[in-house]
Amino acid sequence: MIMSNVAIAGVGYTPVFVSKRKDVNIAEMISESVATALENTGLTPDDIDAVTFGNMQTFEGLNMPHLWSAEHILAVDKPTIRISTGGTTGMSTLQAAYYYVASGLYDIVMAVSWEKQSEGDSQVGLAGIVMPEAMVMVQHGLDLFGGGGLSAMGGGSTGAASFQAMSYLHHSGADPEHIDKMAALERSNAALNPYAHLRKKTSVEDIQATPFIAWPLRFGHTCPTSDGATTCIVMSEEKVRKMTDGNVAWITGLGSATSDPSTANFLEGQLTDPAEQEPARIASAKAYKMAGIKDPSRELDMAEMYNGFAHQSLMWLEKLGCCKEGEAHKLLDAGALNIDGEIPTNASGGVFSTNAIGASAMNRPAECALQIMGKIEGGHKIPKKIRKAVSHGWGGMFQYVTVMVLADEPMKS
């Protein structure tokens, strides 16, 4: 099937991503990114045909935030849907906008994603994913926070991720020190990015000075909780020709896939290794095929990976075919993942440095788009010309993956 060409014509971030935006409420914060996206594209509210909107379910304990925010997101009199697919929410929201435009139904769609974690309890939100099962296990005598082995899980996502990290280290041959090194690289990248949350040049020694939460993961390997919003303007090729200067980023491929829950599925028997991540292979293969990419390890100029934890950047590079299994840590050692390396990885600092969750998987393709358009503000601008980029989202119960490939040229029909 030949799809219509669709582009990201512009991106709008909130002025900052920080722990607490005390100066605005949720709708006001979201509207900042919407206004900036309009400003950056020169569009007016009337130009927007439809809106897609994403954030985490329950994290702020709010129902229908898209309708509460209707005026702030220019949704009045327009089709509006809310999307919530866990960590992948931001990219799912962008993919939905893509579907709208690629189908020919609408020409200009605005994809809005956000999180204001300071106005909720993320641990409650995360617990809400497994609470019914966990309660049944407790009824059956398993001590959630005691000696039953579940206290790492009970302690939140870092505990759950530590099982994935250990399996990844075992199968890849990487050392725990490679996680420290990746963490230091990304935090130092974030220091250059004005829209990053944790902005401090960080050394491997700084990371190693932080306490372990659950071996092999340290406090310094985990993402912050952030407040912030991101808006992308998605446009048909016809409108790009008519309404822009042509400097846009084309969405040339996308894919998504799920496996069974590969963590905390103990009540019904966990089948899958949390470090296997087969959906990443399936989703990326689909996206590369669509984008005409035959060898991602050679053809991609940059990667933006969804990494709540520092080991994941390395793991995803392998799962998404940017290198062979077990080779990501060698690329790291060789400097290939640096901003001026062969395959700059999370030049933005990644989710690991900025995590307004609902927006996190949109910031990945948004960063790729800005790098392609040459519109990066800050020192994390990649020095070479970016022609093809891969972005990635991840979440759910360690099982759902979204992929989007962006390019400086549209696909030829």
Place this chain on the structure above:
Amino acid sequence: MAYNKDLETREVQATWDVTTYQYKLDGRGAKVLADGMKEKTIRGIKCPQCGRVYVPGPTYCRVCYIDIDDVVDCSDEGVVMSYCIEMADVRGNPMDEHRVSAMIKFDGADTWFIGTVHGIDPMDVKIGMKVKAIWKDVTEGNLGDIQRFEPV
């Protein structure tokens, strides 16, 4: 857009009760495992089509999507598939006693169960290591009957 970090919105306190859920317990699944534990036996449910053994068993094979109820006994020994060492609480405060939390595949099963591994220096634990369940002296027929795991 202007960002004014000195401006403050008003904070409103609220609580949110998230304690009421219904979950079907019909004598299969986790109950098969819990009941077996009273006899110090690991019981799972096998899919007749693909041969997968689930511990605990769901009422249907998640791969074949057919109802399953063929109860089979597995070994109470198994293999460490992955693990972590709990060293701090969620706030990052170090814990006095480190504890190995492991995902364990019982011999004869295809799924990963969770437990703690004792009787070994945490830093010596390895993926692929054989461990066995250490049962409580008096079992009660619940998931707490396995007190811990130890290396074989």
